[in-house]
Amino acid sequence: DQQVKQNSPSLSVQEGRISILNCDYTNSMFDYFLWYKKYPAEGPTFLISISSIKDKNEDGRFTVFLNKSAKHLSLHIVPSQPGDSAVYFCAARDYNFNKFYFGSGTKLNVKP
Amino acid sequence: DGGITQSPKYLFRKEGQNVTLSCEQNLNHDAMYWYRQDPGQGLRLIYYSQIVNDFQKGDIAEGYSVSREKKESFPLTVTSAQKNPTAFYLCASRGQGSNYGYTFGSGTRLTVV
Numbered sequence: 001d002q003q004v005k006q007n008s009p010s011l012s013v014q015e016g017r018i019s020i021l022n023c024d025y026t027n028s029m030f031d032y033f034l035w036y037k038k039y040p041a042e043g044p045t046f047l048i049s050i051s052s053i054k055d056k057n058e059d060g061r062f063t064v065f066l067n068k069s070a071k072h073l074s075l076h077i078v079p080s081q082p083g084d085s086a087v088y089f090c091a092a093r094d095y096n097f098n099k100f101y102f103g104s105g106t107k108l109n110v111k112p
Numbered sequence: 113d114g115g116i117t118q119s120p121k122y123l124f125r126k127e128g129q130n131v132t133l134s135c136e137q138n139l140n141h142d143a144m145y146w147y148r149q150d151p152g153q154g155l156r157l158i159y160y161s162q163i164v165n166d167f168q169k170g171d172i173a174e175g176y177s178v179s180r181e182k183k184e185s186f187p188l189t190v191t192s193a194q195k196n197p198t199a200f201y202l203c204a205s206r207g208q209g210s211n212y213g214y215t216f217g218s219g220t221r222l223t224v225v
Contacts, residue, residue, distance in 0.1 A: 002154065009152065034213045041121075043202055043216030044155075089155065091213060098143070098162070099170075100213055102155040 003027045004092050006103035013110050019077040021106045023090035026071065030092035030101075035064060035075045038087045038105070047088070048075070080110045115139065118203050118217035124225050125190070125197065133188045133220045135203035141215070142208050144186035148172065149200040149219075158201075161186055190222060198224050 005024045013019045021035075031052045036044035050057040050064045050073065057064050063076045077084055087105045094101065116137040125131045135144065143162050147155040157170030161180040175194025180186055186205075190197045200221050204214035 004154065006154075032213075036213070036216075041219065041221070043116075043118075043204075043218045044214075045216070046213055049213065093213070099157065099160070102147075104152060104154040 002101075002104070003030075004090060004101045004103040006090060006106050008106050009104070010107040010109070013080045013108065015082055015110055015112050016079045019075075019080045019084065019108055019110065021075040021077075021088050021090075021108065023073045023075075023103050024071060025073075025092050025101075027092070027094060027101075028071070029094055029096055031095040032093040033064070033066060033073050034091045034093075034100070035062075036089045036091060038089060044089055077108075080108075082110050082112050084108060085110045116203060116205050116215050116217040118201075118220050120220060121218065123220055123222045125222060127224055128192045130189055130191050131222065133190065133201055133203075133222070135186045135188065135217060136184055137205045137215070138184060139205055139207065139215060140183070141205035142183070143206045144180070145204040145206070145214065146170070146176075146178065146186070146188045147202045147204065149202060155202060158188065197222055
C-alpha cells in the first residue's frame, strides 16, 4: 500500500512554460516533504523541501506547495528548461519512524 | 569532497549466486539506507541502519542481508533467496537532524543472467 503516490508517470511541457508535478499522500503523520530529481543511471539529488507547518516554499524557479487538508503537494517549475528533463520523486518523512517514503516518480520532458 | 559511493555501477549475477553491493560514505552520517527501484514503482526500502552494529528491516527485506560494522560502510548482500533481484539499487545516508532527507549514491544496476 503506497503511502505516497504520483499518479502521472510522465509529463511533457514546452520550454519556457510552467511544469506542475503532483503528489498525494495518505499518512497524516508525515511532517516533512521533499522533491528529488533523478537523471538516468544516477542517484536522486535533493531539489526542494517543505515542512508541514508551511504551505509554500520557493527556491528560484522551483516552488513547492503543500495542501495539508487535501494531503497533496505540488512542484512548480517556472520557466521550464530542457535541462529540467528528468524523473522527479516526491518523498515524505514519517517523523515517528524517521523513515522516508517515496512516490513512483514523474518523468518530465521539457521540449525545446 | 564528501559523498556516498556505490560500487560496482553494473553487476551481473548468475541465478543461485549471492552477490554483495558496496556502499561507502565519508559524510560522517549516522543513518544509512538501501532502496530498490523498479520501473513504474517508487523507491522501496530494503534495510536501514541508524547506528553502527544495528539495522532494521524495511518493507522488502526478504532475500537480502546487510551489515554495519563501520559507520562508513553498509554493504547489501542479495542472496539466492531473492526471487526477482534484477533492479536498480540505491544506497543513501542521512545526518542526524538533517532535514534535507538523504544523500544518495549513484546506484548499482544488478542483472541476473
